[in-house]
Amino acid sequence: MAGLKLKGIYKRYPNGFEAVKDFNLDIADKEFIIFVGPSGCGKSTTLRMVAGLEEISEGTLEIDGKVMNDVEPKDRDIAMVFQNYALYPHMTVYDNMAFGLKLRKVPKDEIDKAVRNAAKILDLEKLLDRKPKALSGGQRQRVAMGRAIVRSPKVFLMDEPLSNLDAKLRVQMRTEISKLHERLGATIIYVTHDQTEAMTLGTRIVVMKDGVVQQVDTPQHLYDNPINLFVAGFIGSPQMNFVDVTVKKNGSGVDLIVGNYVLKAPADKAKILLDKGYDGKTVIMGIRPENITDDPEVVAESKAVVEAKVNVYELLGAEVFLYFDLESFPCTARVDPHTASKMGDNVKFALNMEMTHFFDKETELSITY
Amino acid sequence: MTQHQLLILLREIREITGSELTCYQPDGLPKASTTEQPSPFSQEDVRAFLETENPSLLSSPASLFRLEHGERLYGALSLDSHTPELAMVGRLAASQLSHALCAGREALDRGAFIRRLLQNEIPAMEILEIASRLHLDAQAARIVYLIETDGPHDTSACRTIRNLYPENRQNYLSVLDEHHLLLVRPVAASDTEETFLSVAETLVDMLSMENMCNARVSCSSPSSDIRLLGQAFQEAQSSLEIGKIFYFDQKVTVYSSLGIGRLIYQLPLPLCRMYLNEVFAGDLPAIFDDETLALIEKFFENNLNTSETARKLYIHRNTLIYRLDKIQKETGLDVRTFDDALTLKIALLVRCYLRYQEKKK
Numbered sequence: 001m002a003g004l005k006l007k008g009i010y011k012r013y014p015n016g017f018e019a020v021k022d023f024n025l026d027i028a029d030k031e032f033i034i035f036v037g038p039s040g041c042g043k044s045t046t047l048r049m050v051a052g053l054e055e056i057s058e059g060t061l062e063i064d065g066k067v068m069n070d071v072e073p074k075d076r077d078i079a080m081v082f083q084n085y086a087l088y089p090h091m092t093v094y095d096n097m098a099f100g101l102k103l104r105k106v107p108k109d110e111i112d113k114a115v116r117n118a119a120k121i122l123d124l125e126k127l128l129d130r131k132p133k134a135l136s137g138g139q140r141q142r143v144a145m146g147r148a149i150v151r152s153p154k155v156f157l158m159d160e161p162l163s164n165l166d167a168k169l170r171v172q173m174r175t176e177i178s179k180l181h182e183r184l185g186a187t188i189i190y191v192t193h194d195q196t197e198a199m200t201l202g203t204r205i206v207v208m209k210d211g212v213v214q215q216v217d218t219p220q221h222l223y224d225n226p227i228n229l230f231v232a233g234f235i236g237s238p239q240m241n242f243v244d245v246t247v248k249k250n251g252s253g254v255d256l257i258v259g260n261y262v263l264k265a266p267a268d269k270a271k272i273l274l275d276k277g278y279d280g281k282t283v284i285m286g287i288r289p290e291n292i293t294d295d296p297e298v299v300a301e302s303k304a305v306v307e308a309k310v311n312v313y314e315l316l317g318a319e320v321f322l323y324f325d326l327e328s329f330p331c332t333a334r335v336d337p338h339t340a341s342k343m344g345d346n347v348k349f350a351l352n353m354e355m356t357h358f359f360d361k362e363t364e365l366s367i368t369y
Numbered sequence: 370m371t372q373h374q375l376l377i378l379l380r381e382i383r384e385i386t387g388s389e390l391t392c393y394q395p396d397g398l399p400k401a402s403t404t405e406q407p408s409p410f411s412q413e414d415v416r417a418f419l420e421t422e423n424p425s426l427l428s429s430p431a432s433l434f435r436l437e438h439g440e441r442l443y444g445a446l447s448l449d450s451h452t453p454e455l456a457m458v459g460r461l462a463a464s465q466l467s468h469a470l471c472a473g474r475e476a477l478d479r480g481a482f483i484r485r486l487l488q489n490e491i492p493a494m495e496i497l498e499i500a501s502r503l504h505l506d507a508q509a510a511r512i513v514y515l516i517e518t519d520g521p522h523d524t525s526a527c528r529t530i531r532n533l534y535p536e537n538r539q540n541y542l543s544v545l546d547e548h549h550l551l552l553v554r555p556v557a558a559s560d561t562e563e564t565f566l567s568v569a570e571t572l573v574d575m576l577s578m579e580n581m582c583n584a585r586v587s588c589s590s591p592s593s594d595i596r597l598l599g600q601a602f603q604e605a606q607s608s609l610e611i612g613k614i615f616y617f618d619q620k621v622t623v624y625s626s627l628g629i630g631r632l633i634y635q636l637p638l639p640l641c642r643m644y645l646n647e648v649f650a651g652d653l654p655a656i657f658d659d660e661t662l663a664l665i666e667k668f669f670e671n672n673l674n675t676s677e678t679a680r681k682l683y684i685h686r687n688t689l690i691y692r693l694d695k696i697q698k699e700t701g702l703d704v705r706t707f708d709d710a711l712t713l714k715i716a717l718l719v720r721c722y723l724r725y726q727e728k729k730k
Contacts, residue, residue: 013617015721016662045618053583072520073581080581082574084567088532099532100579103525147578159574210681364680 002064002077002154002187003029004050009059011045011211019045021211023059027189032181034202035191037234042211043191044159050189051157052076064154074104076155079148083160087132087143093119094128097146111150118149121183137169138176145180156188162197174200195235199223207231229364232286232357238321240286240357241331247278256285259327263304266354272368273358283367286357292333292349294322294341302350313343322347375401378469382462388450392436392466395419395444408447415445425459432456434463438471479503483541483553486595487513487602496596505538507595510556512565512588515605516572519583521547529579530572551605553598556591562623565591569621587612587622607634614725615718633715633722641719648716649700656699664692665704665713673710 009023020042027033035043048054050061052073061068068076087096094115101111119125122142132140141161148156161177162170178201181188192198198205199219207214207222207230215227226232232240245256245263254270256263265273273283299305308324308331315337322333322341333349341347358367379390383403391402397412397419409431410418418426418433419442426433432455436443446463448455482499485491491499500507518526527544530552534540541553554568569586576584587609589601604624612622615630627634633641645653657665664682668689671677675693679686693704702709 012659014724015617015666015717016659017618017666018663019618048577048583051577052581053577073583080578082578084570084574085578086533086571086575090535091532099529103528103579212683 003027003031004155004187004189005060005062006046006050007060007062009046009049009061010057011042011049011054012057019211020049023213025206025213025216027187030185030187032188032190032201032203034198034205035189035208036195036198036205037193037208037214039193040210041208043193043206043208045211046208047157047159047189047191050155051078051080077153078155078157079151079153080157080159081144081148081161082158083163085141085144085161087135087140089132092129092131093124093135093143093146096132096143097150100147101150114150114152115146118146121149121180122146137165138172141165141169141173142176145177149180149184154187156184156186158188159191160193161190163192163194170197177201196237199235205235207234209234225366225369226286226357227366227369229284229286229359229366232359232366236288238289238332238334240288241292241326241329242359243285243287243326243329243331244282244361245285246282247273247280249274249279254279258285258329261306261327263351263353266356269356269358269368276367278358278367282361284359284361284364286359287351287355289321289332289334291352291355292331292335293352294333294335294339294347294349299348299350304351304353305348306351307346307348310341310343310345310347313341322349324349372401374473375470376403378466379403382465386448386450386458386462388448388458390462391447393445393447395442397445400444409449410447419445425456425463427456427459432459434459436463436467436470438467441471443467443470479505479538480541480543483598484543486598487551487553489599493596500595505595508593509595510591510593511553511595511598511601512556512591513598513601513605514552514554514569514572514586514588515602515609516550516552516576517548517585517587517609518550518576522550522580522582526550526576526580526582526584529575533571533575551602560591562625566621566623569623573620585609585612585620585622588624590623590625607631610634614722629715629718633718636719636722638723638726641723644719645716645723648702648712653720654699656696661692661696662717664689665696665717668693668704669710669714673705673707675705 004027006023006025009020010018011020012018023046035046037043045054049056052071056069063076088099091099097115097118098111101114119128122145124139124142124146127135127139135143162173165173174197190201202219204216205219205222206216209230215222215231222231222235226235243258245258248255248257254265254273256265306326308326310322310324312323314321318337320335320337320339322335324331359365360367375392379392379401380403383390389404391408392400393415394400397415399408402408410433415433419435424435429451431447431449434446436446446466448459448462450458452458482503486496497507527542527550530550531542534542534552534554536542539555543551545551565588569588572586573584576582587605589604589608592598592601608622608624608627611627611630611634612619614634616622667682668678671681675689676686679689682689697703702713704710704713
């Protein structure tokens with residue numbers, strides 16, 4: 001396996017459009033790195049540049065310490081699993097997995113060894129003689145993975161490999177891929193637009209938008225400390241609530257005014273807001289749905305309570321989402337499934353102010369990062 | 370080639386050479402002969418000769434010559450001649466016969482038929498007759514995919530596609546040149562544009578994964594009659610080219626969704642130059658460097674919204690306004706207004722097209 005270095009990578013098209021801008025990243029050996037972002041953000045283009053399928057307009061790509069910009073894709077020692085895979089309908093599972101190696105004229109005994117080894121890793125040993133039509137969706141996906149594994153590459157590149165599967169199978173395959181990473185000890189770059197996939201699979205996540213890397217971090221750190229409004233909104237489901245608040249110094253503390261409510265900013269965040277000169281200015285306060293509760297005991301003790309009418313009640317079994325407007329800002333609370341709150345009720349919600357985030361209204365950057 | 374045509378040809382050669390001739394199949398059995406005498410060679414003799422891969426076997430009372438064209442073996446030809454020129458006469462006759470057999474085979478070959486059909490080489494009145502002879506359903510709906518690879522593709526790309534869509538009466542794959550492959554697929558009644566798109570995307574992704582090769586795929590609109598396949602091929606060709614000119618970030622282009630690119634592509638070049646002259650009074654002003662072009666693209670993408678564009682470009686709104694003012698000063702076009710934005714958008718597309726055509730020249 002190998003590490004990768006992407007230094008100042010750009011992808012520029014003839015009309016001047018920059019699909020990827022100044023992409024810098026060090027990927028360690030055996031890392032499972034995720035490129036995540038909305039469609040058109042440049043994540044697939046970056047992956048294709050790593051693969052050699054797209055030309056790098058500017059910058060340097062190194063794999064295992066060697067510059068790869070001008071190296072042919074087949075000589076980069078990589079294997080890819082893309083979204084639109086298909087199995088060869090007239091070939092057995094064995095032949096499907098062996099086909100790529102046959103094209104490369106690998107000796108028969110080596111092919112056999114590689115295929116049987118991959119089949120063992122993927123638990124496909126008993127299915128080697130079957131044709132694709134006799135396989136389930138998950139088994140087919142595993143065969144597609146097998147085609148990449150038999151090559152024993154330095155780096156695996158996966159571009160939304162699960163997006164053609166149904167929701168249930170996706171969850172199952174997510175676990176499989178995670179196990180596979182552990183078993184192979186491989187360096188994997190994985191592209192997805194699904195933040196759940198990103199959070200559950202990656203050792204580190206690269207959040208991209210409009211061709212620009214927004215933040216690179218571990219899933220937990222990214223969730224707890226988003227660098228800007230986009231990352232805060234993109235990571236987490238339901239997404240973080242955003243409310244415009246006016247910062248007002250009150251003694252040594254800070255009041256956050258939203259409509260008729262005056263909320264107290266936690267001491268550490270109040271200091272940062274004042275130090276950075278936000279007194280009297282409007283900032284965006286972010287709070288995740290799980291940090292808003294309608295638990296009467298918590299509400300009774302909380303100093304940050306707001307009251308609002310529940311617009312939508314959504315029961316998901318293990319939790320309930322309550323949708324309400326806080327002074328015209330749409331908000332969601334993730335509450336206990338046994339909540340007494342129902343649609344149309346006027347409910348008191350307690351906000352856990354310790355878990356709030358603040359963003360500059362103009363630059364959208366985190367103030368408290 | 371029919372038995373009768375073959376016999377006529379053998380008799381013509383006998384007229385010239387004065388020798389009796391027998392034509393054998395690749396399995397060694399006689400196919401046609403100018404004489405009613407028993408065949409001078411047994412099936413085993415002919416098969417043994419063909420296995421040696423020698424061009425000829427000179428012997429008495431008759432000699433054998435290999436019938437081969439390209440990599441295809443058609444069998445063997447025997448001549449009962451004892452003249453000193455036997456070797457030369459025999460090879461000439463074998464060569465003549467091999468070419469005739471090849472041409473005859475091509476006429477009946479499904480692949481060759483479709484290839485000639487796509488290039489509009491078959492007279493319209495003959496198409497249905499040949500299709501019926503080849504057991505091809507003339508009324509079946511079909512679609513043409515044109516695959517272009519970045520580098521020259523080797524046989525492996527062809528093998529990948531052939532294994533994905535095995536050739537039968539429905540699928541047909543052909544190598545056009547070292548950068549282009551062509552796939553004809555049947556269209557089911559339930560197929561939609563999404564289905565065609567999905568096949569095209571699968572082709573792109575499979576060539577990336579299995580052959581590590583970057584490909585671009587275009588597809589025609591479905592043709593309802595085999596006689597319209599030539600037109601479908603032209604659609605796939607222009608779809609591929611229009612994609613390369615205007616939608617370079619897309620790997621797949623479908624003929625029915627080419628938007629304004631298709632309109633501009635059909636404009637005569639002098640008209641395009643005239644339009645650019647009218648808008649810019651010559652070529653694109655120097656102000657349109659890569660950065661400015663990217664800025665304009667982003668501005669169009671964000672529906673001429675300055676705040677949103679500035680935010681996406683990570684620049685201050687006033688900086689954006691300053692740059693837009695500068696463009697207006699240089700070109701007279703205020704892209705914040707719909708009319709001027711439209712003029713510039715079309716001008717940039719026209720310029721894209723002209724540059725592509727010049728590069729192609």
